[in-house]
Amino acid sequence: MFRLISIGLLFLLSCACMNPAQADPKYPGVGRSATTREIQAWNIDVRPDFKGLPKGTGTVLQGQQVWDAKCASCHGTFGELTQMSGPIVGGTTAEDSRTGRVAALSKPNTVLRSAIMKVPTLSTLWDYLYRAMPWTAPKSLSVNETYAVTAYILNLAEIVPEDFSLSDENIKTIQERMPNRNGMRRDHGLSTVKGTPDVANTDCMKDCTGKVTVHATISEDALHSHGDLSLQNRRFGSVRGLPPGKNAAKRD
Numbered sequence: 414m415f416r417l418i419s420i421g422l423l424f425l426l427s428c429a430c431m432n433p434a435q436a437d438p439k440y441p442g443v444g445r446s447a448t449t450r451e452i453q454a455w456n457i458d459v460r461p462d463f464k465g466l467p468k469g470t471g472t473v474l475q476g477q478q479v480w481d482a483k484c485a486s487c488h489g490t491f492g493e494l495t496q497m498s499g500p501i502v503g504g505t506t507a508e509d510s511r512t513g514r515v516a517a518l519s520k521p522n523t524v525l526r527s528a529i530m531k532v533p534t535l536s537t538l539w540d541y542l543y544r545a546m547p548w549t550a551p552k553s554l555s556v557n558e559t560y561a562v563t564a565y566i567l568n569l570a571e572i573v574p575e576d577f578s579l580s581d582e583n584i585k586t587i588q589e590r591m592p593n594r595n596g597m598r599r600d601h602g603l604s605t606v607k608g609t610p611d612v613a614n615t616d617c618m619k620d621c622t623g624k625v626t627v628h629a630t631i632s633e634d635a636l637h638s639h640g641d642l643s644l645q646n647r648r649f650g651s652v653r654g655l656p657p658g659k660n661a662a663k664r665d
């Protein structure tokens with residue numbers, strides 16, 4: 414009996430210690446810390462080096478079934494241009510796969526740009542599908558369904574053969590075949606190509622000496638593309654929209 418009670422007590426104690434869903438003593442009265450499972454549910458990003466990619470596998474044929482059931486209604490049987498979205502595949506050549514740069518993207522007469530023409534990193538495609546598709550039921554694909562449907566898209570794009578099975582173990586080798594893998598550039602602006610680059614800057618982020626000002630800027634053309642921003646803000650809070658025509662896109 415005593416043994417049973419002590420085991421029960423131990424169990425209870427260990428639950429209490431391991432339960433991360435407790436109020437944080439550092440911030441009394443302010444919610445509680447997120448549990449490991451809650452963090453896991455949010456922490457699903459897959460990085461370009463595939464850090465964060467869950468283990469799994471899926472074949473082209475399984476992917477075709479996922480596609481036909483859950484994707485084709487919006488993206489067409491072959492990932493072509495539809496009323497819902499731009500084409501998913503198409504517009505790439507064997508030469509692009511060799512060079513890693515989709516040549517058509519640099520030609521001014523290219524009007525249609527498929528997803529596979531643009532995306533340099535396969536991790537982005539995987540992450541996007543797992544996170545955002547199908548449009549009407551995001552985050553509903555299982556890990557293996559995501560591998561399968563990614564494999565199917567890669568097959569439609571003629572990057573992998575029909576009997577291919579994509580997995581966490583071979584995905585890096587497929588990255589090396591992505592037609593636009595060398596297409597990512599950081600030497601131009603985001604809103605306008607002629608603008609200054611807004612990534613890879615040299616601003617100090619840690620242990621900085623001197624005053625650091627953190628601010629966001631909106632370029633002139635982006636500023637005017639959504640009408641009068643000053644009418645679209647709440648009346649309280651620190652962010653003030655700017656009326657059009659005011660060249661004061663900088664705010665601290």
Ligand code: HEC
Pocket residue numbers: 479480483484485486487488497498499500501527528542546547548549554562
């Ligand atoms: C109900 C319609 C719908 C369904 C079903 C759907 N999608 Fe989409 N999909 C969209 C829309 C709309 C976009 C564009 C979203 C945007 O631009 O923000 C999109 C975007 C995409 C893109 C990126 C295209 C690009 O050029 O950036 C991919 C890849 C994609 N979907 C794959 C899938 C896959 C795989 C499935 C099935 C698992 C699926 N979609 C199901 C509507 C849908």
